[in-house]
Amino acid sequence: MVPQSKAAGDVTLLLGAWRSGDPDALPEIINMVYGDLRRLAAAYFRGERPDHTLQPTALVHEVYRQMAEARPVFHDREHFLRCACLMMRRLLVKHARGRKALKREATPMAVEVEARDPDTVLAVNDALDDLERMDPRLARITAMRFFLGLTVAETAAYLQLSNRTVKREWLAARAWLARRIDPGRGLPLES
Numbered sequence: 001m002v003p004q005s006k007a008a009g010d011v012t013l014l015l016g017a018w019r020s021g022d023p024d025a026l027p028e029i030i031n032m033v034y035g036d037l038r039r040l041a042a043a044y045f046r047g048e049r050p051d052h053t054l055q056p057t058a059l060v061h062e063v064y065r066q067m068a069e070a071r072p073v074f075h076d077r078e079h080f081l082r083c084a085c086l087m088m089r090r091l092l093v094k095h096a097r098g099r100k101a102l103k104r105e106a107t108p109m110a111v112e113v114e115a116r117d118p119d120t121v122l123a124v125n126d127a128l129d130d131l132e133r134m135d136p137r138l139a140r141i142t143a144m145r146f147f148l149g150l151t152v153a154e155t156a157a158y159l160q161l162s163n164r165t166v167k168r169e170w171l172a173a174r175a176w177l178a179r180r181i182d183p184g185r186g187l188p189l190e191s
Helices: 004-019 025-044 056-070 077-105 118-134 136-147 152-159 163-181
Strands: none
Touching: 004 025, 004 077, 025 056, 025 077, 056 077, 077 118, 077 136, 118 136, 118 163, 136 152, 136 163, 152 163
């Protein structure tokens, strides 16, 4: 296994090649971080039904496809992974919107309700946009905990923060989201 610091440096070098127009750099970057991307995508699906209509591998492949089309500029490995997380969030929100539209059009007998309510996903996504403007780190913690389902320890590791900091800020984010979205609804955000 490649040590993390070498892998991060190699990814940063490849990102420079990507910025310079090397079309072969992105597949190499994806190869180097595929395990991280797959773990992030899989984390979202913890607690979801096994027959969820979207799967982690498909989510990672869609992120790759969008990156190849859009050719975004990344500064380093961390920036790349943060952008990938944001793309995953957008794809999951798009998926939730589609499920919500299908629920409206279908008869109640034809709809199988998935574990994560599309209304909650959309409400948290909208609130997260406002939180991002107020406190970007709190928004990243919220996205990782709610959308990706990462544990406190996993979130702390990805953001290079202490577990204590993530716990404290996650509590603050949950309280803010509950007030922002609907105080009477009881937002289903586990600790």
